[in-house]
Structures are given as C-alpha cells and as structure tokens.
Amino acid sequence: MMYLKKYFTEGLVQVAILLSLFGDNIQDGPYLPSWREMISGPTSALTQTQLHNLRNQQDSQSRHLKNVDLDSFFGARGLLGWVRRLDHFRVPGSEFETWLVRREPDALVIGAPGQPASLDGGTGGLDDHSGDPVGSPDLGYGPIRDNGLETMAAVSRRGQEEEADDDLQKEDTETRQGHSNAGHNERPEQILEESGMSELVGNTWREGWRDYYDHANRELAQDLSDQVASLEAQSSMSLQECLRLMDDAFPYGEGPESDPVDLCLSGARGEDPSHVRQPLLSPLLSHADPSMDLEQQWQDILAIMEPEDTEVDFSRDAVMQSGSIEGPGAMDHDRQDIVPGSSLDSYSFSPSLNDGVHLGAPLQPTSVVSDNLPSTFNLIDTALPLPFDGSVGSPTLSHQSGVFLEEPVQPSPLASLLDDALLDEISFLGLALEEGFNPTQASELEEELDTDSGLSLNFSHSPASPCESEVSSYSSSSSSSSSSESSASPSEGAVGYNSDMEAILDPEEGAAGGYSPEVSKMCSTSYQNPGRYNNLPWLEQVGHDHNYHQPRADSRNQRKPFKSQKSHYSKPYDCDIADKMWGRDERQARALKIPFSNNLIVNMPVEEFNELLTKHHLSEAQLNLIRDIRRRGKNKMAAQNCRRRKLDILFGLEDEVAGFRRQKVRLLKEKTENLRSVREMKQRLNCLYQEVFSRLRDEQPLSASNYTIQFGNDGQVLLVTNNSSTKKKKAYKKQDRRK
Template identity: 30%
Template structure:
C-alpha cells in the first residue's frame, strides 16, 4: 500500500516539477486543506467570513469544480487554478524535456535493456548548439533541459520530416520512447507526449503509431503488468524501485489540477498527464487495455474519477485510507464496469463521501450543464452531481431538469435548518413529470427521510412539490432563479415559497456573516485593549525607571557638590557651608558658587501657588 501511495505522490511531484521549471510555485496546500474544511468554527479570523459571493459565476470558469464558498482559502484555490491554466497554455517544451529525464529515472534497471540510460546518452549525444560540454554526465543531461537534444531522430520519428513543430526536446522524447523498452517509461513518455500534444497542439507525436515502435517489448511488459493481481502491487514496486524522488519537493499540488491537464484526451499510452505518472500503472495493468485505446478510454475515467477524486477528497493525509479504496476499485474494475464508466458517469464513490463533513468530491463530475455549475455552492467542495451521478433512481428515468436534487453539501449547511442528510440520498425530485414526481416523493418517504430532521423550508418545499433543494434555490443565480419562476409553471404559492426560501437562505448566510464580523470586531477590540494595556504597563515601567534614574543622578550631584564645596574656602579661608551655598553651572560652562535661596523665598512662591489654586477654585 505504501508503494501505491508512493506512486500517487510521485504524480504530485511531477506536477510540482513542471511548475517549478517555469518558475511558478503553485501552492495548493490551502486548497487541499481548505477543500475539506467543514467550517465548523465560526471564529476563524477575519478571512473566514461566510462570504456570499456568487461563486457560481466563478466556478463556471473552473471546469465545474466547486469549493465551498465559505472556504477562506477559496481565493488561493482560484489563483492556483489560474496559474495552472496559464501553465498549460504555455506549451513550453521545457516541460517535457525535463520531465522526460525524470521519468527515465523511474525505470528500474531490471526493466531496461542493455542500452539503458547509457544508450540513451549515446544516441542522443548530439547537442544542437550546446556542444559536448553538456554531455558530461547523465546527471548533467538529466538536469539540463537542452542537453538531451538528439539528432538521430531523423530516421525515427515523424519529426524527421521536418514538419514537426516541436522543438528539439520533442525529438528527444521520441528517441527515448523508442529506446526505452520499460513499460514504465513507455507510459511515462506517452504521458509526456500527450501532454505535449495538449500544450503544443502537435498531434503527430501523439499518434498511437508513433508511440509504439517497440511494440514487442511494450506488449511484453504490459502483459507482465496485466498478470499482476491487485494485491501484487508490490510487484510494481520493483518497477520504480529506483525512484529516489526527494521528499523535499513540495507536494502541495492538487491532483485534480493535474487530472484536468489531460482531461478529455487520453490514452493508455497517452497517459493521464504528469501528475498521473506511475500511479497509473496499477490501473493500467488491471484495466487490461490495449495500447491504442481511443482518447476517452476506460483508464481515463477510472483514474479521473476513482483515483484523483479520492485522493483529493482524502487529502494526502488520507492516502492510507485511499489505498484501500484504490485497491477496492482495482478489484472491482471489470471490462463491463469500465464500459459503463466510459459513459461520462464516472466512478461512483459514494462510499467515500458519506461523512457529514465529507465534501463528496467523488460525486463531482464533469458537468455538461453549463448553466448549472452553481449547484450546491454551499457544499463547497461537494460540487454537484451530474445527472448521471445524481440519479440513483428507482423507476425514475424521466427527468428533464439540469437541477440536481442531491444536496451533498447539506452537510456544510448549518444544522439548525438544513439537515445533513436530507437530500443526500434523496431520490430525484428534479422537475419530474407529474406522475413521476409523486413517485419520487413516495420514494422519499420510503427512504425514511421524514424520520430525519428537516428544516421548515425543506418540508415546505417538499409539501409544495418544489423540485429543487433549498440550497439550489438559494444559490442559483438570480437569472436562473427568475427563469425557473417564470418557466416552470409554478403556482403563485410555489413562487412565493421559492422566493421566501431564497430570501431566508440568503439572510441566514448574511446573519452568519454579520455575527462573524461582530465576533471578529469584538475579538479585535479585545486584542486592542490588551495591546494598549500592555503598552501602558510598559510606559509605566519606563516612567518608574526614569524616576529612579533621576533620583540617583540627583543624589550623585548633591554628593559631588558637597565634596567640591568641602574643598573650597571663602575669602576668609573658612570652608563653605554646603547648607548656605551651592554650585551652579552656567550657560558658558563655568561653575560658580551661589548662595542658596532662603526658605522664605520658597515659602513666598508656595504662597503664590496657593493663591493660584484658590483662584482656580473660585
């Protein structure tokens, strides 16, 4: 299990390497951590206010991914995703060269032919423009993006025609691919090529034929892999035994982001993208797929929905648990299932999304409903289920709405009103035709949902046959909401109820936000009071210290004055009386002896002071 975990971590590392190569530091740790934040506490600081930002608008640009709108790290999440999108659009060939070198290192020596890395070195030793200086060592070559630029590809790849738009690195990829018999490398290279095809738009290298010149070794190794049982993952460990990826590399990478990199275009030999890496091997071996699968193949869905969703759902900390789920998936993957998975429904991972604070990422599927991406915003990471996922229906096959009745995100809603499981396993009540609607509601009753605590609005909505959940009503954009009010033939009572539900829901959030701000303000004021008190105490201490210092200096001056006066004599040769005279330092620096003022003088001044005080009192 640890090895499987290792594979998945390596996917993270690969993506991190990619981003680091172009100087982009993507830190999605906040996303990963905040993604599952149940937001239990209300006082999480100023940034944790319950925002009512229309995230559905933002999410439409985020491939349907959902983050809990209350997540304080949502901005980081969006920023990170934007960075990733920029990275994908860069199409820099440096990506693939460096990654390619790294992936070559994944190959166990036992899987390499006699050529090995050294043969690679020899075959790709011709450096264009860089000269032999870059050919010193393999390590050097691996760390120099341009060091692996090969020329012999003129006889091999499609780039030899001169029509290849790829920079030199792509030629290198082609050569390595042909010379690396190890399946690990094959897959990795294929991932690289697919990535390149996505980024650079060059399809020649992505062509399946160009990917499989060494078909013999490839098939042989694939057969070896396919012979592995699910429990034989340790056997795969040997394939990556030499993987010495440092753990110091930041792994703050979302596998979802990596997954998206190649979403939609993907083959067995064109891997799931960099983040997939070696993690794809167990799946590939189990899925038993031919090497020239079409882009939308089973492995894609399998990995997309089963692996990365679970990984992201569980977080890196939960990889141990994920291992078990992963294995379960592997065990359950059959060709029939895989065919089903190929129908955009993805893997159902309900088993991993049952917790009240579980965001249910597994149900987050690629939505084809462009206008409904605001589903369950309150659910945050829950996202919304696609129609296929959202319909574990019994006898309800007809639904016309894009609205999903599943409120996985109810768990994120506050307990008082919207129970966690109210709609969680609820059969569809989406815009059912009238006959079916009653059936659906009867299913609701049968499912025992009435036994659970439901909010008043939920009960009202069900009583009024409102085919939307409270969260949907509250979180949908106003345009959609108005369209629903006008376009679905609701009665006046239903419209009123819909508006009330929406108003109450939004006001509830506003109240929460308001209270949060109030608490923050109180907390801030308390902190300021403490700070000011500390400052006051400090100043008091300084004042006391200053007073002590002044007192000490006064004593020293008096003592010094006595000493000086004791050594001085008046005109008659008598010592000066320190009680009658004193020393006075003049402006010019001269010290002169002055007679002390008589007490009467000070008395008179004191009288004046008393007179002033009396005047003030009057």
C-alpha cells in the first residue's frame, strides 16, 4: 500500500517505471511470481488494461479522467495480484513431494507429516539405508528418490523464501477465508482491500470486469487447489499409513521373509527375494511396533480407505477393468509408454503381477493427446489394484482389480481416492484439447510463452503530443501559407497562432482536447509494434497507425493526400487550395470570412478563445460557426482518443488472455506431475499388498488369483476364494495385538 501511494503521488513516471519492472517479473519462471511480487514490491500491473472506460460507463466515480489509467493500473494490480496468487495452489503439490521425502529417509517423520524441520535429516537417512542410492538406480526406488531430491530442492527453496511466503500465504489464506465466508460477490472487494487499493478502485470495477475475471479464474484455481489439497490429504495420509502398517507387519530383519519392497525390487532384478537385503521401508519404519498384529494393521489400512469407498463408481470401474472402453490398441499403447524409460520401470512385481498390472504411466503426454479420454482415465484408474468389498462391516481387501483379476471386479479403494483428481484432470485435459493444447508441447510452450512477457510495456507512444501536430500547424489566417503545416515541426509545441494575438499558446494548454502525453504513455500498448500481433488475424485490420495527430505516411495516406496527409485545420480558410481539400467547416469558415484558422479555433484555450471572439466584431453566424468548428474539432480529437483507448483496452485484454493461457499451461504441467507422483505411490502400495498376500500360506502357497483377504468382525483374518460358488474360508488364528 505504501509503495503504491508513493508511486501514485510521485507521478506517472514512477508508474511507468513500475510497469517496466514488472515486465521483468513476468518473465520469471513459473514457480516464483508470487515470491517476486512480495520481494520486489508491488510490481503488479500485468497489463495496462484500460478498463476505466467500462467503469466510467457503469459507474461514474468522481475521479479525474486523466487518472483513469492509473486507476486501472491499480485495479489491475489487485486483480492480477489475485490471479498470480493462483500459484498458491502449487503449495499442496510441493508439500506432497515433501511427504515423499519424509517418508523415505526418516521414519520419525512419518508420524508428523507437517513439520518441515524433519526434512533436514532426510537425505542422510536415504543414503544410510539405501546404500548407494545415487549409483543404484535399479534398486527400485529411483522415482521416489528423484522426487525426494526434487522435494529437497523445493524445500530448500521454500526455506529460503519462507519468510516472504508466509506473509503471502497468510494473505492468501485470509482471502480464501473471506471468499468462503462472503461468497463470490465479495471477492473483488476483498482483493482490493487486501491490496490496499479499495479507495482507488470504483465499485463498477469490482462489479464489472474484475468480477468476470475473478469468477472465471477463481473457479479454475479453486478447483485445482481443492482438488490437489484433497488429493494430497487423502492419498498421502492413506498411503502413508498403509505403507507404515504394512512395513510393520513385515519388519526388516524379522524372520526369514525379506522386506516386502525388497521382494518387489528383487523381482525386477530377477534375484531371489530371500537374498535381497536392501531395505527400503523397514529402516524408515523401525519405530513401529514389529509385533503389531497383522489383522489390526489391515484393519487400520481399511479404516483409512473406507471413507473413500462410498464414492467408488462401481460400474465405471468394472467397465474400465474389463476393458470394454479402452481398446486393446490404447492399452498396448499405454503399456508401451510405461515400461521403457518410465519412471516406474524400476518397480517390479511378481510375474503374475507383471502380467496383469496396468501400470500407471507417468501420463505420457503423447498418449494423453492421441488417445481418447477414457483411455487416459483407465490408464490412471487401474493403476492401483486394490479393490474393495462393499460388504458393510466386513471390509475386504481383495487382489481383484483390473490388474490381475478375471472375476467381476471390485472397485479399488485407493483408486477412488483419486477419482476426483482424475476427473478433474480429464476435464482439464479436455479443455486443453479443446483449445489445441498439447501436453507434449507444454514445456516448450511454457518456455516460449515465458520468454514473452505478455506485457504491454512497449511504450512506443508517439514522441509528440497528439495535439502537438495540430498546435504546430497553427497558422495565421492572414500570414500563413498552405505550407506552414507541413513544415512545422511537431516538437515545436508552442507556436504563435495569430498575428493579431500577442499570446503564445502553451503547448500543454493547446493539448486541452487531446490525449495528453502522460495518459498516452500509460495507455499506449504494443499494438504499434507491427510484429507483436502478427499471429492474430483479426487484428490485422486493427494494426493501423493510431498517431491520429501526426502526419501519416502510409500508402493509404499517399493515396489520400487531401484528406490524410494534411489536417483539416491546418489550412487557413483563405488559402488557395481547392475547396475539396477542405472540409465542411473550412468551406463554411471561408464563406463567412472567419479570420481565424480552424486549428486555432479548436486548440486555443477557452479563455483566449473567448477573448479572441470579443476582440473581433463578428456576426452571429460567424460566432456560431466558430463555436461549431471548435466543438467539432474538440469532438473529433475526442473521438480519436476514444478509439485509441478502445484499442488499448482490446490489446490489454489480449495480453491478459495470453497471461492466463500461460498460467493454464503451467497449472496443467504441475497437475500432471502431481498425478504421476500419486500413481507411483499407488504402484508401491500395490506391490506391498501383493507381498503381504504372498506371505499368507496354508499348506501350500496360496495363489493370489484364487483368494481374497478379508477381515471378519470378530477379528479373524479370512481368505475367501474368488469363486463364489466354491467359496471357502480359511480362518487364520487371531494374533495377539501387542500394541
């Protein structure tokens, strides 16, 4: 606020400087705009939207017209500040990655997933327990490790900028709370208040365009942030608990069984699981009670999953897993995308699992684009082969899933965790596809777009005041010739306008009716740059010269020498140019022998104009004509300025649209990354499930394809055959809980 007031009071030059500074900001990477805004101060105006016109239309606030651009600047600052705070929705994503780091290297962190302080020991723990994590990419936790490293980097960055971000997040939190409490209609006001600009922005602004932008973008951002937040909360907590419990059930070094994860990993390497002693989870979970009852652990797992089960879409899951929607081609394509070079290819499963598991590919952009959306959904949805038995009171874990089940499928509880996220992703991708967005090009596009500031900071305004040309074209009605206008320099500014008059026009006063240079600087956008909007065909006809008051030299003007190359008011009424060169006013003025040039009449200050009229004895017809000439001349300049402002608004909106598109690409990219991480976690959980099942033995090893693990209400662990006709239950002795 203080910044803004300072700049506001110190004049428009400082505002221009601010805009220039902001132009640097917009070129930052996609992860730091909010920081930069906080650190660098209110470099806020994304574009110079000339929305004051709209505001003036709807609500005529008592602000000076010459300040409307500044108003719009500050108004845009509030709006765009909010838009840029959409970056906050990435915070959940960042925290989600943080969770990965905490879980892997440091078991103590698991119980307290919201404490960044424990992250410091994460890297060391990772190194200690994994042997040579960097040099052993085939250990199977490469993706997680990578995520962890990324997270560490993110956390490090976060720590460095935490102080600034705290303020920003606080502000954002307050904003969101206000939004949730007050509803949509109060959001713009809240934004204005938090930006300290409420006193500068009119009501119409809040009710008009800002509402429009606020509504559209907040919906987008809110959906994303809610989705990511819920996704993180659900999946991270559930997976975390599951992994911990499962690892508790099979602690490292206890008994002949190897670590569950090691089994999975060793399976990928073709090693004997019993000889593999590369712990992945056990060291991290060593704090857990190793004697914890398996049943209790499963129940804990199911308790975590259960709330999500009610939202499972059975029919869709069944269809998906039966492959009725996804064609074999798409399936094959997905698999091809997954295995080689994928971040998941380091995960391994038992042979049966490998046959059936439909690994969630890290959302290969090509597959997303080339395949239909259902296939994409299937790709994601079937990534977790953990179904759920809907029987009330008897939660059942089943290996039935789209992965390795032949029987009627049951929805996966963990898969349901991601339903919302997946649907949102689909809608997002659908939207992107609608607009021709290709995720494969997202990165390139983002880079390309980021290089384009999207700002209209190219103040290629006319060096001369819009009225200077006319002022310079003043000529005495008696002494000036027709060449006076063409030879006058626009920069001369003040020119003696009449031999009868002793006063010298002040150039600023002479620009009374024109578009003031300061305002022109504020409003001028880069549409005068011929190359900027070359890709907008509808703008080809718009990119004309808007220096209305300057002599024009384009081909059109050459074809229209009489009308365009010389101003109507540049000729004295008694010059010997043909009548057709003059407009109606010139002709009438000459007919009535008005002793002033039209330029003089129009651009003269009103006091001097009135004095001039009184000095000369003019007839009523002459006075009326002079006043009409002045009125029409003023209005003509006003119309020119009005049209220029319209174009300024137009291009400002174009800039904003470009900025929103960049942000959309950025958000899609982040969402894709988050979903990929979730899929990886689901795969790991599935691996653990398979391992647990493989350890349940009767007289002989049980086939995972024939049995389903169930828990009875009495605490018994049951193995239910998948064939309902020959259903038999094997009750396992309830183990003592040593909790």
